[in-house]
Amino acid sequence: MSDSPASITFEAETSIPTRHGVLRFRAYTDDADGQLHLAVISGEPENGAIVRVHSECLTGEAFGSLKCECGPQLDASLEAIGRDGGIVLYLRGHEGRGIGLLNKLRAYALQEQGLDTVDANLALGLPADSRAYTAAAQMLDDLHISRIRLLTNNPAKAEALEAHGITIEERVPLEVGREDANLAYLTTKVQRMGHIMSELPQLPGDDAAS
Ligand SMILES: Nc1nc2c(ncn2[C@@H]2O[C@H](COP(=O)(O)OP(=O)(O)OP(=O)(O)O)[C@@H](O)[C@H]2O)c(=O)[nH]1
Numbered sequence: 415m416s417d418s419p420a421s422i423t424f425e426a427e428t429s430i431p432t433r434h435g436v437l438r439f440r441a442y443t444d445d446a447d448g449q450l451h452l453a454v455i456s457g458e459p460e461n462g463a464i465v466r467v468h469s470e471c472l473t474g475e476a477f478g479s480l481k482c483e484c485g486p487q488l489d490a491s492l493e494a495i496g497r498d499g500g501i502v503l504y505l506r507g508h509e510g511r512g513i514g515l516l517n518k519l520r521a522y523a524l525q526e527q528g529l530d531t532v533d534a535n536l537a538l539g540l541p542a543d544s545r546a547y548t549a550a551a552q553m554l555d556d557l558h559i560s561r562i563r564l565l566t567n568n569p570a571k572a573e574a575l576e577a578h579g580i581t582i583e584e585r586v587p588l589e590v591g592r593e594d595a596n597l598a599y600l601t602t603k604v605q606r607m608g609h610i611m612s613e614l615p616q617l618p619g620d621d622a623a624s
């Protein structure tokens with residue numbers, strides 16, 4: 415993670431008809447690392463708009479993985495902006511909370527041996543979360559948006575955007591995609607990563623205070 419004043423370069427814009435209405439796709443290169451990010455826009459969003467800052471997750475979004483809730487979160491976000499107007503910032507290079515697809519698959523292999531989502535990253539000698547939000551803030555700036563209602567369960571994401579000058583008017587929960595297969599994963603995010611979620615059922619053998 416770097417606080418350097420990296421910049422983004424606008425590359426292309428096109429409109430695509432989708433299940434969620436016609437969405438405007440604006441592509442930006444992150445000059446810091448060459449990643450291509452997308453701003454997906456519905457309507458004519460202004461300050462106070464609903465915004466989802468979404469980290470790429472190939473397994474969850476393209477393959478229907480039930481280990482995480484990224485796919486349903488992306489769908490619900492697109493549905494929300496399709497209905498009310500708003501923006502989904504789709505951040506590449508955020509895969510695996512910044513460790514990349516290959517290392518995420520390695521982390522999953524360690525999780526098969528009993529490690530949780532945090533310890534699996536650490537066992538690989540990698541940070542639990544190395545995502546930066548500089549490009550996201552700059553994309554919002556390019557869209558003339560400085561105040562947002564942020565769709566997230568992760569207060570650290572809101573704080574990171576605030577640190578880059580974005581005012582979070584409201585954190586809007588995005589609790590979808592709960593499955594038996596990801597209950598332990600969601601519980602770890604609440605207990606170890608500070609995520610806020612309502613009433614997760616107790617796991618068998620989990621004596622932690624609820
Ligand atoms: N390293 C690692 N990354 C994961 C794992 N499960 C999901 N991810 C990645 O985590 C990213 C999403 O981060 P999350 O911690 O699920 O959620 P968040 O973006 O911080 O918070 P929300 O805004 O509430 O979704 C995606 O890039 C996924 O690829 C895992 O077990 N290990």
Ligand SMILES: [Zn+2]
Binds near residue numbers: 471473474475484485
């Ligand atoms: Zn995921």
